[in-house]
Amino acid sequence: xxxxxxxxxxxxxxxxxxxxxxxxxxxxxxxxxxxxxxxxxxxxxxxxxxxxxxxxxxxxxxxxxxxxxxxxxxxxxxxxxxxxxxxxxxxxxxxxxxxxxxxxxxxxxxxxxxxxxxxxxxxxxxxxxxxxxxxxxxxxxxxxxxxxxxxxxxxxxxxxxxxxxxxxxxxxxxxxxxxxxxxxxxxxxxxxxxxxxxxxxxxxxxxxxxxxxxxxxxxxxxxxxxxxxxxxxxxxxxxxxxxxxxxxxxxxxxxxxxxxxxxxxxxxxxxxxxxxxxxxxxxxxxxxxxxxxxxxxxxxxxxxxxxxxxxxxxxxxxxxxxxxxxxxxxxxxxxxxxxxxxxxxxxxxxxxxxxxxxxxxxxxxxxxxxxxxxxxxxxxxxxxxxxxxxxxxxx
Amino acid sequence: xxxxxxxxxxxxxxxxxxxxxxxxxxxxxxxxxxxxxxxxxxxxxxxxxxxxxxxxxxxxxxxxxxxxxxxxxxxxxxxxxxxxxxxxxxxxxxxxxxxxxxxxxxxxxxxxxxxxxxxxxxxxxxxxxxxxxxxxxxxxxxxxxxxxxxxxxxxxxxxxxxxxxxxxxxxxxxxxxxxxxxxxxxxxxxxxxxxxxxxxxxxxxxxxxxxxxxxxxxxxxxxxxxxxxxxxxxxxxxxxxxxxxxxxxxxxxxxxxxxxxxxxxxxxxxxxxxxxxxxxxxxxxxxxxxxxxxxxxxxxxxxxxxxxxxxxx
Numbered sequence: 170x171x172x173x174x175x176x177x178x179x180x181x182x183x184x185x186x187x188x189x190x191x192x193x194x195x196x197x198x199x200x201x202x203x204x205x206x207x208x209x210x211x212x213x214x215x216x217x218x219x220x221x222x223x224x225x226x227x228x229x230x231x232x233x234x235x236x237x238x239x240x241x242x243x244x245x246x247x248x249x250x251x252x253x254x255x256x257x258x259x260x261x262x263x264x265x266x267x268x269x270x271x272x273x274x275x276x277x278x279x280x281x282x283x284x285x286x287x288x289x290x291x292x293x294x295x296x297x298x299x300x301x302x303x304x305x306x307x308x309x310x311x312x313x314x315x316x317x318x319x320x321x322x323x324x325x326x327x328x329x330x331x332x333x334x335x336x337x338x339x340x341x342x343x344x345x346x347x348x349x350x351x352x353x354x355x356x357x358x359x360x361x362x363x364x365x366x367x368x369x370x371x372x373x374x375x376x377x378x379x380x381x382x383x384x385x386x387x388x389x390x391x392x393x394x395x396x397x398x399x400x401x402x403x404x405x406x407x408x409x410x411x412x413x414x415x416x417x418x419x420x421x422x423x424x425x426x427x428x429x430x431x432x433x434x435x436x437x438x439x440x441x442x443x444x445x446x447x448x449x450x451x452x453x454x455x456x457x458x459x460x461x462x463x464x465x466x467x468x469x470x471x472x473x474x475x476x477x478x479x480x481x482x483x484x485x486x487x488x489x490x491x492x493x494x495x496x497x498x499x500x501x502x503x504x505x506x507x508x509x510x511x512x513x514x515x516x517x518x519x520x521x522x523x524x525x526x527x528x529x530x531x532x533x534x535x536x537x538x539x540x541x542x543x544x545x546x547x548x549x550x551x552x553x554x555x556x557x558x559x560x561x562x563x564x
Numbered sequence: 565x566x567x568x569x570x571x572x573x574x575x576x577x578x579x580x581x582x583x584x585x586x587x588x589x590x591x592x593x594x595x596x597x598x599x600x601x602x603x604x605x606x607x608x609x610x611x612x613x614x615x616x617x618x619x620x621x622x623x624x625x626x627x628x629x630x631x632x633x634x635x636x637x638x639x640x641x642x643x644x645x646x647x648x649x650x651x652x653x654x655x656x657x658x659x660x661x662x663x664x665x666x667x668x669x670x671x672x673x674x675x676x677x678x679x680x681x682x683x684x685x686x687x688x689x690x691x692x693x694x695x696x697x698x699x700x701x702x703x704x705x706x707x708x709x710x711x712x713x714x715x716x717x718x719x720x721x722x723x724x725x726x727x728x729x730x731x732x733x734x735x736x737x738x739x740x741x742x743x744x745x746x747x748x749x750x751x752x753x754x755x756x757x758x759x760x761x762x763x764x765x766x767x768x769x770x771x772x773x774x775x776x777x778x779x780x781x782x783x784x785x786x787x788x789x790x791x792x793x794x795x796x797x798x799x800x801x802x803x804x805x806x807x808x809x810x811x812x813x814x815x816x817x818x819x820x821x822x823x824x825x826x827x828x829x830x831x832x833x834x835x836x837x838x839x840x841x842x843x844x845x846x847x848x849x850x851x852x853x854x855x856x857x858x859x860x861x862x863x864x865x866x867x868x869x870x871x872x873x874x875x876x877x
Contacts, residue, residue, distance in 0.1 A: 215847065252840055255847075258705065258798045259790075260836065263597060267837070270594035270721070283704045284798050291707070291795035295719070306704060349695065351703035358697075 205248040206510045209274035211264045213281035216256035221281040224490030227482045232497055242504050258288035265289040269296040275510045278496040280304050283351050290317055299516040301496040306355040310539040318519055318539045320495040324356035327430045330451035330547040332367035340398035344373035344391040348404030352431050356403035385415045392421055405431030410440035417444035434487040438555055451547040455491045455528040456557045470526050491528030572740035583729040596721040603728035604790050606829035607735045609813040611782020617820030619775035620755035622679045625686020626810050629659040629780040631693055631802020633787025638797045641709035648711040652788035656781045663780030671772040690802040705798025708791045724793045739822050818864025827865050
């Protein structure tokens with residue numbers, strides 16, 4: 170009797186397995202006839218990069234619904250297809266093929282991390298489908314690839330913005346402590362590359378692993394280096410928050426600490442606590458939308474996005490969702506401009522984007538620039554009393 | 565059916581038929597890509613199965629060899645100007661040699677200690693790949709040149725389907741043939757009882773090493789294939805999670821069963837794709853299905869099915 174029961178269960182388990190795989194595949198089978206415009210997205214909604222993918226996912230869904238409620242684009246509704254890669258580049262690569270071959274999307278807005286984006290690029294380049302990436306590193310658009318665009322500011326720009334500010338304060342001797350994750354390593358390399366242009370000398374350099382929980386040792390070494398006038402911390406995730414805490418614990422707050430745009434979310438201030446006071450970082454206008462002067466061209470866009478996002482997602486706005494907003498509307502404008510859902514024509518229109526006002530800045534693309542932002546897209550912020558404040562230019 | 569699962573020519577013939585027929589049932593190239601992924605993962609799993617199922621040793625760092633193969637295919641053409649296929653061969657040689665030299669001390673360990681040592685080795689290789697960014701592009705990875713054979717560029721989904729399937733057939737054929745060789749029989753003896761094997765005069769240390777090297781070469785070739793198919797590599801391929809995935813494929817499909825490795829790979833590659841319709845419950849479902857199948861099919865899918873069929877007669 171017992172064995173008999175077990176057997177039945179076994180059969181059921183096998184049946185369940187087969188059923189789900191067959192049923193699942195059947196459901197995601199070929200697309201229906203296109204009276205809609207299909208836009209694809211592969212995001213890291215779960216996993217270690219979910220703090221990027223989650224707001225991006227919410228933003229895309231929120232605004233696609235809004236656009237459709239207002240009648241769609243060029244008379245057609247948008248159909249959004251989102252896949253979650255969990256931060257895994259190989260999975261992302263498979264979903265890229267799925268979007269192209271199976272869902273037959275017109276274009277794609279997605280790729281939360283540089284790792285997943287780089288893995289998906291070959292698929293989109295080969296299929297000649299435009300791909301607006303939401304990843305940070307400059308290597309996404311440098312060298313320029315015909316079908317690949319991106320909306321977030323690059324790490325190189327962040328370095329330049331920080332060094333520009335250091336130069337204005339006439340600091341020249343700088344220490345750097347960077348994460349060894351993708352973001353940190355890439356930004357570190359860019360900072361080293363552009364430091365000379367601003368007359369900045371890197372006098373000490375330390376690194377930490379993405380899962381390290383204490384950076385006191387590295388910071389003590391920096392503290393012991395003579396002549397350090399400021400410290401720059403390229404990194405994202407929890408690392409920079411720990412650096413900031415340790416920095417205050419070691420009594421180093423007399424030396425200015427610069428974080429990167431990678432920590433531009435409220436959770437950084439929460440994690441770092443009072444230690445975050447006085448930390449400076451380059452960030453998009455979105456974080457300080459309500460503090461912008463009314464004359465600022467970005468004010469209207471960022472305030473509206475912030476309100477819409479916070480009302481729907483019930484969580485504070487982050488720049489990452491803003492990147493998805495920019496990507497979606499650059500694409501929508503391009504589809505309107507091309508008045509067609511042909512991937513090639515849409516690509517040409519994306520490249521012609523001019524004066525687009527987004528949450529990240531004012532975008533003007535060209536055949537040699539698939540990002541279209543300049544340094545003015547970044548605002549230098551300082552954390553004061555647990556909130557972002559805009560610093561006066563030149564201070 | 566049971567005889568079919570035990571006869572190696574029947575297995576190979578059945579596999580060849582499945583490979584030949586599958587593409588005609590696919591509505592789009594995306595399915596070709598998923599199938600190619602299954603063949604490549606199965607190739608690595610078969611190698612690992614020689615180590616785990618036949619020789620009875622654990623490796624929790626096997627993705628390291630997969631990563632070495634993948635990065636050989638990336639670095640060879642990019643930095644050294646070597647053709648892709650030569651890089652694949654060189655990667656396999658490096659993996660084999662590394663397995664030989666690392667395996668000698670590591671394989672003296674048993675059980676948990678062996679598991680920990682292989683785990684450490686895997687983490688080490690992943691760390692080297694992540695930090696040596698001058699060669700490997702660091703944590704974000706690097707692009708891989710397309711494979712060209714006699715001036716013919718292998719790029720289409722169809723080409724990769726047939727190429728990966730051909731590799732799988734050859735890999736499965738070699739692994740199946742192993743059973744009838746003195747080495748294969750010695751593996752079985754080792755698997756059943758290490759002490760008994762030693763008593764009857766089998767050089768246990770050399771034998772384990774051989775299994776480890778075979779498994780490393782399989783993983784390395786699979787890694788090179790995946791790298792060239794994707795056109796991109798990143799350190800995830802050598803990471804711990806990928807090691808666990810490979811072990812899961814072997815165990816889920818059935819230890820010691822070559823068909824099991826292919827089925828295990830198919831389940832682990834296809835399920836996440838099929839489960840995306842469940843959105844946020846995807847990982848929950850995946851975990852649940854794996855737990856359920858391990859609880860009710862303790863020997864793995866394929867051995868359990870053949871047992872059920874034998875019992876039904």
